[in-house]
Amino acid sequence: MLYIVPTPIGNREDLTFRSLRILKEVDLILVENYKFSKKLLNFYNVKTPIKTYHIFNEHKIINSILKKIKKGKKIALISNSGTPSISDPGFLLIRSCIKATIPIECLPGATALIPALVISGLPIHEFTFIGFLSKKKKRKKQLQNLSKENRTIVLYESPHRLLRTLNDLKIFFGLETNIVICKEISKIFQKTLRGKIQEIISHYQNSKKILGEYILIIDNNY
Incomplete structure (x- = not known):
């Protein structure tokens, strides 16, 4: 059995009782970052052996x-935070297990996507989740296609690319488009900012430092 186990995206109290039990019961835990995950697992007193699994060695x-797994071992997969395979390693392993008829179970748990959508106040009966935008040539085409969407759009972004992405959104979606930015979901410095794209750009242009992890929710309902 392969278990996909979500880990907290910030507040360590967000790990479920079931996830903790599974992490203690399995024979091996695959982790995205050895040092980071070792510290996290030690916090929960999880002594299960761990092995690094990431995009460079998968x-x-x-x-x-x-x-x-075929020999009877139970293995869990975790990422640095949130649910594996959502903008994190996991897809290739899951697909390989399906092909090999190995049972998989994904536990419910922490992910930044849903809390950000809920607190955005934007229509979420339908939405499009992109994860991180392409960094290369596909980016322009991707943004052109997204601008034609009639649903709320959700993006992930890192601090050092935030202003670039906001300026790209201004070009393809227009100055008057409403967006919501959620920063550091469930963490100490969690913050939600709402406004027109130009207002949000001005806010971050005037910021001394742009730090943290960001979720951008774009109101493209028309």
Whole structure:
């Protein structure tokens, strides 16, 4: 069995009782970052062996992981925060397990996407989730297509690319488009900012430092 186990995106109290039990019961935990996850697991007193699994080694170790599971081992996959496979490693392993008829269970738990949508106050009966925008040539085409959407759009963004993305949104969506930015969901410095794109840009242009993890929710309902 492969277990997909969400871990807290900020507040460590957000790990579920079930997730904690599974992490203690499995034979091995695959982690995105060894040092970070070791510290996190020590906080919960989880002594299960861990092995690094990330985008730079997943192709090399997938077969060995499948062999372990086929021999009866129970393995859990966690990322640095949130639910694995959502803008984090996991997709290739899940697809390989399906192909090998290995059972998979994804536990419900923390993800930044849903809390940000709910507190945005924007229509969420339908929405489009993109994760991170493309950084290269596909970016322009991607933004052109998104501007034609009639649903709320959700993006993830890092602090050092936030202003670039906001300026791109201004070009493709227009100055009067309403957006909501959620920063550091569930963490000490959690903050939600609402306004027109130009107002949001001005706010961050006047900020001394742009830090944290950001979720952008775009009101494209028309």
